[in-house]
Amino acid sequence: MQHEQTGQDPQRRVFHVEHNNAGNRLDREITSTLGELPRERYKELILDGHVQIDGVVVDRPAFKVEGGTKIAVEIISRDRTRPGSTGGINYAVIHEEETFLVVYKPAGMVVHPSETVRGGTLSECLAEKYPGLPTPQGEDRPGIVHRLDSETSGVLVIARTEEAGIELKRQFAKREVKKVYCAIVYGEPRFDSDWIDQPLGRGRQSERISVVPVNEGGREATTFYRTLERLGRASFVECEPRTGRTHQIRVHFEYLGHPVVGDRLYRGKRVLRLAGGKFKVERHLLHAYQLEFNHPVTGDRVHFEAPLPEDMQETLDLLRLEAGTKA
DSSP: OOEEEOSSSEEEEEOOOOOGGGTBBHHHHHHHHSSSOHHHHHHHHHHHHHEEETTEEOOOOOOOOOOOEEEEEEOOOOHHHHHHHEEEEEEEEEESSEEEEEEETTOOOOSSSSSOOOOHHHHHHHHHHHHHOTTTTOOOSSSBSSOOOOOOEEEEEEEHHHHOOOOOHHHHTTTOEEEEEEEEEESSSSSSEEEEEEEEEOSSSTTOEEEEEETTTTTEOOOOOEEEESSSSSSEEEEEESSSOOHHHHHHHHHHHHHHHHHTTTTTOOOBBBBTTTTTOSSEEEEEEEEEEEEETTEEEEEEEEOOOOOHHHHHHHHHHHHHOOO
């Protein structure tokens, strides 16, 4: 599979379907190949007539693709006049002070606007409720000092003052912030706990991150993990990334041969079916569980948690039932 970004239109993506992917749904094929946006956004683009197969517009997300066909996707920005529109996805405030907020970001919510996503992002919604947020990461990212992938759920800290933004950004840069994630991964890791120390960089496919040697441009990336439960076809793990590379946990577990369940970009061809095939996972099962940092004013160490979301809990319960184990 190869895809390209054309010189004439930087928002046009073109690729050919691999022959062994014949029969895939159109929306799934685009998502797994490009991986830049959530599947729901690609569905919208298909329904709005922005996808062509061999030059013919196809507006059915469930259309079955054929091997060797050429797919062209026009990635159109969402209407920026809809800053409060979240499509039913809402964040929750966990903790609120004058200098910062701690919020829960649900899966499916994008953290900040980009060239391809406008409206309903976390930063836009926060700016609407809390006017005057600082912009330590750029004018279009009010309050944002760190981020999560759109499909990753969990806890985020938001700066409310310029001084807090500078201090929190410094703590992330200096690796003074402790981040703990939970994930459900395929198979069973060899060790109960271990370090994954593999440098990461852009692969041949620009949207994918890969293990890349330092002498070829890879950047230091380390993740510590603990295997919390072994459940046969999958395991429940806890992860502490000591660096903050893009897709770090997802790529490191793919490298181990245990990709995150539901990850369309890094899972390969694996599919986990539960409850007799009736239950399916809609997103990669990665959750930012804990966040610990120094209070930006007092310097005291503070700790916040976001409970496991419903989809991950349901998956765990079904896996435990299948494996005959208890929580």
